[in-house]
Amino acid sequence: MTAPQDKLLDPAAFTGRIHLDGQWVEGAGGTLDSIEPATGEVLATVGLAGPADVTRAAESAERAQQEWAALPHPQRAAVLRRAGQLWEQHAEEVIGWNVREVGSIPPFAGFAVHVTAEECFEAAALPSHPLGQVLASAEPRLSYAQRVPVGVVGVISPFNVPLILGIRAVAPALALGNAVLLKPDPRTVVTGGITMVRIFEEAGLPAGLLQLLPGGADIGTAMVEDPRVRVIAFTGSTRAGRSVGESAGRHLKRAHLELGGNSAFIVRPDADVEPAVNLATWGNYLNQGQICMSIGRHIVHESLFDEYVTKLAAKAESMVVGNPATGQVHLGPVIDATQRDRIHAWVQEAVEQGAGLAAGGTYEDLFYRPTVLANPDRDATIFREEVFGPVVSVIPYATDSEAASLAADTPYGLSLGIVTADALAGLELAQRIPTGIVHINDQTVNDEATAPFGGVRTSGTGSRHGGAEASIEAFTETRWITLRREPPQYPL
Structure with a gap:
């Protein structure tokens, strides 16, 4: 495991590659230079996925998810806690990438890393959170509702605050027993994608549970259309969000849309x-x-x-x-x-x-x-x-x-x-x-890992991020279960 003083990001490992099934491999979409907006300098060369990579990632994620969901909840919680600690330990290095690749000033980049760590710590409480309720029934039976993982979650994150706007879906989705396919904005792949994968690798997340698929609209479309991806968490423009929502609706899957504002x-x-x-x-x-x-x-x-x-x-x-x-x-x-x-x-x-x-x-x-x-x-x-x-x-x-x-x-x-x-x-x-x-008596830009976040109208589909209840609603399905001592006799 990486010691706190060691570098988290080694370009020799990720240059020109995407992350599939626990391995850094060449993507079908070629490569792209990550450009520092302040200088025009090339910071890194990142790999791009193709639609075939999405299919491969979804297949392996589905396999990995079943074993992950079956683990005792303390084991999943431990991975999320360790991830939070690693964000803190590698804060200086991550802030440096955030400043150069995104263009953030250091205090805001530091705030982003802090919130990202807090999202992991909050998510670490989700595996042990009550995930159901006993229901009243007119029949002589135990009737209850249980929250179960959706399976594979697709996360599409933007360039502007790539750490927070990625981790707030990635961390709770993983904590609740799901696998994640992550598509960061191609302009901020290192900060919003590679860094996140490396943190969870070092935290002990099993292979296949967080897969990195940088790319353009074709990758987002492939994620929405793949039948193994059951929920899409999208943050971006209202225009792009409409397209994601329409496609998700056609494929009968949920899309949590956090969109534009004025x-x-x-x-x-x-x-x-x-x-x-x-x-x-x-x-x-x-x-x-x-x-x-x-x-x-x-x-x-x-x-x-x-x-x-x-x-x-x-x-x-x-x-x-x-x-x-x-x-x-x-x-x-x-x-x-x-x-x-x-x-x-x-x-x-x-x-x-x-x-x-x-x-x-x-x-x-x-x-x-x-x-x-x-x-x-x-x-x-x-x-x-x-x-x-x-x-x-x-x-x-x-x-x-x-x-x-x-x-x-x-x-x-x-x-x-x-x-x-x-x-x-x-x-x-x-x-x-x-x-x-x-x-x-405050301005409009606030964020806390414990608070539900989301907009109405064309700003999105409501609060789907932040806080236990919103996260559980977003990344689980409800299953109704009954148990009887003896089978009933029906009048047929």
């Missing part, structure tokens, strides 16, 4: 502007705004609007943007040029339509300045859609009813933040706005 942040007239701006800055610009929960729309009472815009813009202008691997910065790069160009086109469109450019709106290479748009047109793309970049829109409102209407005027429904001196009034306001997550 979260509102409401500042009521009794709020203190300085703390509100502090909250907003974190919720806006953490990880370059590349978080599904990021604040997209600031809905600020008209009496505070001018002061709020001025102070938020000043905060944005003061922030340092640069390479997080070489200096202390507030924001790193966005993931690639396609993302940057889309962000910039939407900013330019909003300004042309009359929005005030209070801060930012410029970039160098993949480093986009934190941007504040004042009072954009309500039909502007950047106001209505998920930006997934360091850009926010601020609009005024007059009454709580108007604030609720503005906040709810979106197809999304992920997270909501409200700042107010009257927390109960904030909660009453939140009841009028459909979202899966609400934070009163």
Whole structure:
């Protein structure tokens, strides 16, 4: 077993390879360079899977899963606890990859590793969690419901926070007796895939239970269509999630979809502007705004609007943007040029339509300045859609009813933040706005391994990650079982 001081990731072992049935092998999809967005440097060459690899992985995962589920629960729990310890022991190395491959600043990369470890520790309690209940019956029999593993789970994770958004499905699925096929985003395969496989290898997870299948949409499609994969846990855009959900429905399997957001942040007239701006800055610009929960729309009472815009813009202008691997910065790069160009086109469109450019709106290479748009047109793309970049829109409102209407005027429904001196009034306001997550006197970006996480409307299919109940619901099936002392006599 790897000692804490040893390196977790040896490129000689994984370069150009995927992970199937406990072995690092060449994939049918060829190879891809992992590029550091801050510099354009090639960090590693990773393997890509082909659809045939998915079939092979699903077959071996199905075999391995049956033995894994049959193990005494302390043995499964021990693997998850050891995985949590290994994340902590190898934190520095994993943070380094996260900073360079994803573009995260070190504090956020460290937070991601911390949460990833916590997800494993929380999952370690699932094998011994009560997995059923005794039911009332009118017949002379024992009747009960039992939760059983679904079998093989397909996990499709995104580039932006690849550790957290992968482990929150991988860890509970494994803990509950399932096998997992993991498809990380091709841009962050080392952080979001190889690292995870290596941790569980060292933790003693038996071969075949966590298989790595990096690739594009064809791999996701093959996972959804394979009959051995019974549940799909997908995190990504609403557009891609619709496709996954439609395909899963055709194949009569569950898809847990955690999708996009355009979260509102409401500042009521009794709020203190300085703390509100502090909250907003974190919720806006953490990880370059590349978080599904990021604040997209600031809905600020008209009496505070001018002061709020001025102070938020000043905060944005003061922030340092640069390479997080070489200096202390507030924001790193966005993931690639396609993302940057889309962000910039939407900013330019909003300004042309009359929005005030209070801060930012410029970039160098993949480093986009934190941007504040004042009072954009309500039909502007950047106001209505998920930006997934360091850009926010601020609009005024007059009454709580108007604030609720503005906040709810979106197809999304992920997270909501409200700042107010009257927390109960904030909660009453939140009841009028459909979202899966609400934070009163906090910003929209929060995550805990013990809390259910998910959105409504086009933000997803509800809370399917976090906390024992949500995890058990997501990754098990319910079986009804009865026992009688003697067979009944039926009137036939």
